[in-house]
Amino acid sequence: MTTPDYSCGNFVNSANAQFMPDDEIKIELHHFVNRVHDAISTTTHDCARASSSDDIYSMVSSKVREVGEALGEDSVDTFIFSCWCRFPWYEADFGWGKPSWVSSVDVPSGIVMLMDTKDGDGIEVFLALDESSMLALQQHLDKTISSTG
Incomplete structure (x- = not known):
């Protein structure tokens, strides 16, 4: 994927924080906040490491696929x-x-x-x-x- 020299637009990505069923018993608000913070930090770091528009496209596509798979799981609350x-x-x-x-x-x-x-x-x-x-x-x-x- 190539980007035109004078393009503009929005960049959207997701930070996916997952909680496993055994987490439910011990998860408290500060655990939730820490896990979401870590997911956002990781996503931000990954975006900063991207060296081309192809890297960014691949990263975003992977995240969208992850969310799509989670939404398709009946046993997962998303x-x-x-x-x-x-x-x-x-x-x-x-x-x-x-x-x-x-x-x-x-x-x-x-x-x-x-x-x-x-x-x-x-x-x-x-x-x-x-x-x-x-x-x-x-x-x-x-x-x-x-x-x-």
Whole structure:
């Protein structure tokens, strides 16, 4: 794959953090954060080592294939987190003014999206979960709120 001299665009890659079934018993928030951080660091390091557009294409294709295989496994719970923070979504003006609210549409189940609020002082979280995952989340939140409140 060759890249034209004056091309531009977005570069998207994924950092895949995996948790095995035996992890469930001992996994706590700080373990989750560390594992995700390590996956992001590894992906960033791999991107920095790429010496050509072919290397980058191969790397991204491999990650996309990994995610696709995980999504196809019935016995694997796959959740995808995407952060759209610090993108200037609310500054876009296509001729009819700046948007009053920005969100994503048609998000498949298992997606968690983070996006800045319009005023930039907060983060909105969009969750697209199947019914059983949403019920489990709600029950966990109820337990957390009642034990701290």
